[in-house]
Amino acid sequence: MKIIYAGLIGFGNIGTGVVKLLRSNREILEKRLGARIVLKKIADMDISTPRAVSVEKALLTTDAGEILNDPEISIVIELIGGYDHARSFILDAMRKKKHVVTANKALLATHGNEIFQTAEKEDVDIGFEASVGGTIPVIKTLKESLVANRIRSIFGIMNGTSNYILTKMTDEGKAFDAVLREAQDLGFAEADPTFDIEGIDTAHKLAIVLSLSYGKKVRLEDIYREGISGISQKDIEFAKELGYKVKLLAIARERETFVEARIHPTMIPFNHLLANVNGNFNAFHILGDASDSVFLYGQGSGMMPTASAVVSDLIDIARDMLKGISRRVPARFHREEGMEDIRILPMEDIDTKYYFRFSAVDRPGVLSKISGILGANDISIAAVIQKGRKINGAVPVVMTTHESMEKNVRKALKDIDQLDVVQGKTVKIRIEDEETP
Amino acid sequence: MKIIYAGLIGFGNIGTGVVKLLRSNREILEKRLGARIVLKKIADMDISTPRAVSVEKALLTTDAGEILNDPEISIVIELIGGYDHARSFILDAMRKKKHVVTANKALLATHGNEIFQTAEKEDVDIGFEASVGGTIPVIKTLKESLVANRIRSIFGIMNGTSNYILTKMTDEGKAFDAVLREAQDLGFAEADPTFDIEGIDTAHKLAIVLSLSYGKKVRLEDIYREGISGISQKDIEFAKELGYKVKLLAIARERETFVEARIHPTMIPFNHLLANVNGNFNAFHILGDASDSVFLYGQGSGMMPTASAVVSDLIDIARDMLKGISRRVPARFHREEGMEDIRILPMEDIDTKYYFRFSAVDRPGVLSKISGILGANDISIAAVIQKGRKINGAVPVVMTTHESMEKNVRKALKDIDQLDVVQGKTVKIRIEDEETP
Numbered sequence: 017m018k019i020i021y022a023g024l025i026g027f028g029n030i031g032t033g034v035v036k037l038l039r040s041n042r043e044i045l046e047k048r049l050g051a052r053i054v055l056k057k058i059a060d061m062d063i064s065t066p067r068a069v070s071v072e073k074a075l076l077t078t079d080a081g082e083i084l085n086d087p088e089i090s091i092v093i094e095l096i097g098g099y100d101h102a103r104s105f106i107l108d109a110m111r112k113k114k115h116v117v118t119a120n121k122a123l124l125a126t127h128g129n130e131i132f133q134t135a136e137k138e139d140v141d142i143g144f145e146a147s148v149g150g151t152i153p154v155i156k157t158l159k160e161s162l163v164a165n166r167i168r169s170i171f172g173i174m175n176g177t178s179n180y181i182l183t184k185m186t187d188e189g190k191a192f193d194a195v196l197r198e199a200q201d202l203g204f205a206e207a208d209p210t211f212d213i214e215g216i217d218t219a220h221k222l223a224i225v226l227s228l229s230y231g232k233k234v235r236l237e238d239i240y241r242e243g244i245s246g247i248s249q250k251d252i253e254f255a256k257e258l259g260y261k262v263k264l265l266a267i268a269r270e271r272e273t274f275v276e277a278r279i280h281p282t283m284i285p286f287n288h289l290l291a292n293v294n295g296n297f298n299a300f301h302i303l304g305d306a307s308d309s310v311f312l313y314g315q316g317s318g319m320m321p322t323a324s325a326v327v328s329d330l331i332d333i334a335r336d337m338l339k340g341i342s343r344r345v346p347a348r349f350h351r352e353e354g355m356e357d358i359r360i361l362p363m364e365d366i367d368t369k370y371y372f373r374f375s376a377v378d379r380p381g382v383l384s385k386i387s388g389i390l391g392a393n394d395i396s397i398a399a400v401i402q403k404g405r406k407i408n409g410a411v412p413v414v415m416t417t418h419e420s421m422e423k424n425v426r427k428a429l430k431d432i433d434q435l436d437v438v439q440g441k442t443v444k445i446r447i448e449d450e451e452t453p
Numbered sequence: 454m455k456i457i458y459a460g461l462i463g464f465g466n467i468g469t470g471v472v473k474l475l476r477s478n479r480e481i482l483e484k485r486l487g488a489r490i491v492l493k494k495i496a497d498m499d500i501s502t503p504r505a506v507s508v509e510k511a512l513l514t515t516d517a518g519e520i521l522n523d524p525e526i527s528i529v530i531e532l533i534g535g536y537d538h539a540r541s542f543i544l545d546a547m548r549k550k551k552h553v554v555t556a557n558k559a560l561l562a563t564h565g566n567e568i569f570q571t572a573e574k575e576d577v578d579i580g581f582e583a584s585v586g587g588t589i590p591v592i593k594t595l596k597e598s599l600v601a602n603r604i605r606s607i608f609g610i611m612n613g614t615s616n617y618i619l620t621k622m623t624d625e626g627k628a629f630d631a632v633l634r635e636a637q638d639l640g641f642a643e644a645d646p647t648f649d650i651e652g653i654d655t656a657h658k659l660a661i662v663l664s665l666s667y668g669k670k671v672r673l674e675d676i677y678r679e680g681i682s683g684i685s686q687k688d689i690e691f692a693k694e695l696g697y698k699v700k701l702l703a704i705a706r707e708r709e710t711f712v713e714a715r716i717h718p719t720m721i722p723f724n725h726l727l728a729n730v731n732g733n734f735n736a737f738h739i740l741g742d743a744s745d746s747v748f749l750y751g752q753g754s755g756m757m758p759t760a761s762a763v764v765s766d767l768i769d770i771a772r773d774m775l776k777g778i779s780r781r782v783p784a785r786f787h788r789e790e791g792m793e794d795i796r797i798l799p800m801e802d803i804d805t806k807y808y809f810r811f812s813a814v815d816r817p818g819v820l821s822k823i824s825g826i827l828g829a830n831d832i833s834i835a836a837v838i839q840k841g842r843k844i845n846g847a848v849p850v851v852m853t854t855h856e857s858m859e860k861n862v863r864k865a866l867k868d869i870d871q872l873d874v875v876q877g878k879t880v881k882i883r884i885e886d887e888e889t890p
Binding site: 033037040041044045047048049050145151152153156157160161162163164165166231287289292297299304305306307308309310311312313314315318320321323324325327328331332335336339340341344345346349350351 | 594
């Protein structure tokens with residue numbers, strides 16, 4: 017049986033899963049591939065701490081060079097994460113004509129152009145299914161299964177930690193801080209949760225998805241980003257009353273020559289499939305011009321689900337190698353040469369529906385003042401909820417709007433928040449209830 | 454730009470969609486593929502009726518031989534459906550070293566062995582993504598994205614017509630016959646709906662999915678099959694009361710050396726993702742040993758969604774051709790040679806939960822007689838609903854059970870239906886509420 021040698025750089029959680037999976041399912045992998053994949057070397061800075069899988073000492077090294085310089089190794093799996101080392105290992109591997117598999121979304125979102133261009137120049141493959149949506153085959157679906165489609169829109173829940181927190185807040189009525197602490201205790205959230213809860217991780221994934229969907233380069237900083245740390249139990253309750261759940265959505269949508277690219281807490285109707293994605297699951301609702309709605313769901317993280325995606329990339333590359341080819345499917349659809357920048361619509365020019373929660377002083381005429389300012393800014397009201405109960409001396413007034421321009425909303429809220437009868441900053445959450453699969 | 458010539462046999466609904474899609478998205482297809490796919494010839498028995506797309510007369514022929522014998526055509530798209538002609542066109546194309554794309558599940562489920570073996574022998578590819586789940590990338594997901602997994606189970610809604618009827622019955626409280634007639638008037642159901650409503654179409658699709666998941670041959674007649682024509686509004690209402698929806702599920706589940714393969718109306722909990730698949734959508738819940746739950750959803754039929762899958766297969770084959778290779782991924786994982794038969798667990802030996810609706814005479818002691826027979830057959834009761842209201846002189850008594858053996862259930866119901874106090878045949882619907890994603 018033909019053997020294909022791979023080297024693993026990064027023996028953490030996912031790396032351990034890859035070793036376990038290649039071992040536990042070796043027999044079916046060999047039957048399906050018609051060849052054997054052998055992990056020849058595993059490099060990590062720490063090779064003494066026991067892992068959830070036992071590995072011969074001779075396989076382990078602290079020197080990634082032993083993998084990068086081994087001519088027998090033809091596929092390098094990069095699972096150390098981070099920027100500097102990962103980048104140099106990947107580029108080095110490619111220059112040595114090795115194929116690469118990585119789960120490193122942060123690196124691809126920031127240094128993707130350099131990495132994808134190098135892969136093209138060196139005529140090697142780069143597999144990155146595990147970088148977005150964990151086990152969910154969203155990369156392959158965009159590059160292969162939906163290849164015949166113009167992608168109209170993608171709505172995604174791409175960060176498990178945020179979704180876990182919002183799910184707990186919704187189902188158990190707990191406050192953001194309490195749930196975050198709980199998630200940290202359980203190991204679902206990092207000690208510094210900024211990456212997850214402020215939408216940075218989601219932005220990395222959306223940048224990759226955008227680049228594949230539109231075959232263009234994306235500048236991370238052009239993606240609008242708002243996290244979930246400002247979401248309070250009050251807003252989750254009002255959302256329920258209005259028939260919505262609050263989810264941290266990543267939204268990409270084709271708008272003639274522009275593309276919308278934004279990440280923010282979003283109210284979506286109960287019966288939307290995305291509203292039923294709970295806990296740390298991820299999901300993608302992709303609307304193709306021919307395919308119509310395609311919805312993909314699964315574990316966005318975790319040792320074995322992510323390893324499943326990493327090994328599928330390994331097999332994909334191995335299948336190419338066994339046929340003596342590479343780059344059967346280009347990394348980002350198009351040729352890298354001459355690839356244009358994607359034109360992201362400025363957030364100010366976005367049209368969407370809104371939920372506002374004003375903290376109003378309980379005095380006659382307040383509603384008329386607020387609605388007057390909204391009307392003057394071309395924002396028309398769809399629904400109003402005003403309840404007697406005071407919170408810190410103020411009464412919450414909730415409004416939802418019809419489609420309005422973000423720039424008008426910003427201007428109106430600025431004026432409203434300066435009214436004597438309004439206390440504190442108005443809460444604004446965007447609503448998406450049109451594309452319901 | 455390199456040109457790849459394809460020929461289309463069958464210019465019906467899906468064929469029209471393929472012509473439209475290749476035309477409307479030609480520019481992005483060329484950018485993504487780096488080559489042009491040209492439909493050189495379209496064969497159909499009827500070339501005079503206008504289609505939803507206009508085609509030059511010179512392209513049309515009533516003679517499929519003009520495609521099969523054209524040495525310039527390297528991919529044949531078979532979309533005529535049915536058995537005899539489709540089979541001979543496909544085999545003939547392969548023997549002439551042409552690759553094949555087909556959406557013909559009936560043919561693959563019955564003549565798959567011959568077709569897949571011929572593809573292997575002739576070293577040509579066969580794409581059949583459109584044969585199961587329409588636009589949903591379930592074939593590629595099983596063969597490529599989940600390649601590293603043992604497939605633990607697949608639960609699928611694979612027939613749009615049945616799901617449309619059940620959805621309407623559930624949401625609008627209408628009777629089966631009324632909804633069927635409505636569906637026929639709207640063109641969602643055939644004049645003879647047997648294939649769809651009796652689970653035959655679903656069985657064809659399940660046979661294909663089983664063969665891919667387990668890399669073995671499947672005998673269609675081994676798949677247990679029960680349609681939806683016996684489902685009444687009463688059972689849908691009781692299901693709601695118990696927290697379930699009724700769906701026509703195709704179930705595959707690994708059971709040591711056996712595989713469960715069954716199609717029947719099934720009660721599933723409201724909050725299961727499959728319970729929220731409505732209208733004529735299809736969906737697959739796949740449980741892999743590493744991936745955990747993966748859920749795929751989309752249009753299982755329709756002109757453009759199905760065309761999207763057909764064209765994705767075309768591009769897949771074209772990508773191979775441009776690299777000078779074929780059969781990069783074998784048609785059914787393994788080599789055809791020496792492929793074993795799948796061992797399907799006899800229905801009698803299935804363990805599952807049940808819903809029963811007895812039509813009992815309103816007389817003391819009835820419940821004790823029924824539950825006595827159930828107990829004697831090792832069937833333990835989970836819940837009972839008995840209501841005063843009489844239907845045709847009898848009172849409905851509804852019970853759900855814990856896991857029980859099908860053979861015991863059959864024996865018990867035979868005995869119960871012979872009781873004086875029980876009128877008419879007891880209704881039995883299986884419940885699946887364990888694997889909730």
